[in-house]
Amino acid sequence: MATVNIRRDVDDKFYRYKMPVLLTKIEGRGNGIKTVIPNMEDVARALARPPAYPTKFFGCELGAQTSMNNDRYIVNGAHTADRLRELLDTFIDKFVLCANCKNPETELVITGKGNNEDIHRDCKACGAQTGLDMRHKLITYILKNPPKKKEKGGKKGKKSSGMTAEANVGGPIVFDKTEDGSGEDDEGSPAGTPGQAAVPTTGTDIDAALGRTDPILGDPDAAEAITKKLQTVDLGANGNGNGNGHGGDDDEDDDAAGSPYAVLGIWLQENRDAPDADIIAKIKEVDIVGKHKVLVEIGEKLFTDDVDKELKKRIALLQVLVTSEKHQKSLLGGLERLLALSPTSDALLAAGTTPKVLMTLYQADILDEEVVQQWGTHVSKKYVDKDKSKKVRKSADAFLKWLDEAEESDDE
Incomplete structure (x- = not known):
């Protein structure tokens, strides 16, 4: 599968952080038309994020309903691959890249309880902890569906966080x-x-x-x-x-x-x-x-x-x-x-x-x-x-x- 740099503003072909090119497939017609993303799990694994997050992000940005049933990631409506790739770049910038060093080696960490919950990116490269825009609609979804926590004993590749x-x-x-x-x-x-x-x-x-x-x-x-x-x-x-x-x-x-x-x-x-x-x-x-x-x-x-x-x-x-x-x-x-x-x-x-x-x-x-x-x-x-x-x-x-x-x- 073809890959691109996670940061597409980086032209260096030796840039170590890669992800598969996002693929799309239009299905249905009329009011039932929808865009299926067949390799969303592979893309999300490269970003160390649950595949539901970028899918939901697309829905928030496009004002479209999304569904994630039976490992199929769907955005209602007909959307071009280029448009979704642009939105994926925005998702990466907002929810993946460290705001300090722009490295994608980050984890989302939820702190606080109740109305005082907060989410930040914990960067494994520079050690910085940078906040997210808590006003974004995706924040509510993340708080209700937090990323799987790492177990001390390790988890054998079934985590959606991208750990293999x-x-x-x-x-x-x-x-x-x-x-x-x-x-x-x-x-x-x-x-x-x-x-x-x-x-x-x-x-x-x-x-x-x-x-x-x-x-x-x-x-x-x-x-x-x-x-x-x-x-x-x-x-x-x-x-x-x-x-x-x-x-x-x-x-x-x-x-x-x-x-x-x-x-x-x-x-x-x-x-x-x-x-x-x-x-x-x-x-x-x-x-x-x-x-x-x-x-x-x-x-x-x-x-x-x-x-x-x-x-x-x-x-x-x-x-x-x-x-x-x-x-x-x-x-x-x-x-x-x-x-x-x-x-x-x-x-x-x-x-x-x-x-x-x-x-x-x-x-x-x-x-x-x-x-x-x-x-x-x-x-x-x-x-x-x-x-x-x-x-x-x-x-x-x-x-x-x-x-x-x-x-x-x-x-x-």
Whole structure:
């Protein structure tokens, strides 16, 4: 993809800060005409900002409605690419570049509470903290939808702030461009492009090496230390030297006998007590490193009817494996299969297992709020039949209601 300097007033071809050229696509006609921005996530990642921010900014400046459903970023009306690129330059100047050194290595930091909230840019290059125009309409949206906070233990590339998996796990990352939208659910939800995280080159028992105890959410310091150490394990390329993982797309039938996913699933069922390192080594052995369907097998085959308790022992593993929204959706799909197809499914759902599972993953920062809410409101037959899918989501009502109430409380 063609790239341009983030500061387009800089002509230096060796300028280190680049971003993809913003692309647009006009769809519809008449009153339904709209402008789709197909590579908004890539542009936003380069700017270290959530893709919703520049999209909303376009809407504010153009007086147009915007929508950000199913990873599609849309501005109502027909707008030329040149016009949106000009507005993107304005967004970069107002919300990205440091006002002191004009460097884009900044983070948005929200301080204060209630009516005294303030936002400033924290520059990692010069250390300056420069304010924003708090009168701009986008400010209200940012305050209601603050950027994800950095975790001390690192987050494996799923943050919208632009931090890549490579920066967090300490190993080279290959972005697998062969994965297309086949991971869509029935509602046509295209998945993001996952970073292909690597795996240990040996089956060393990480648990023993780290002196690991089960990471319990009630002991965040211990869990954080374990996760941080797990991420420092050499996640180098696989044995063939290219680090590309399983040679085909992630669209291979994971239920087909002999497929790497089926092999992994059988192994997981037979080795549920295996340490994290052995699971990672097995993923490497069957050559499906970084593939989102790995998480379907993990969710369905690694756990049993005691999944709400077992999950707490696998927090560090899941935090390493789940690196994108697509991975999150696949993990939810695997857990949906587990809960819906278990012989004791009715008892599991009635006992409140679904809310407990979602709360564990949410508090461990493995699932994002938006992903869970979308999953909870879109019944799908991708993983189980629609009746079972509806039943699982119905059993999650308590957690989904809690999320809604928490969001309303934050807004107030």
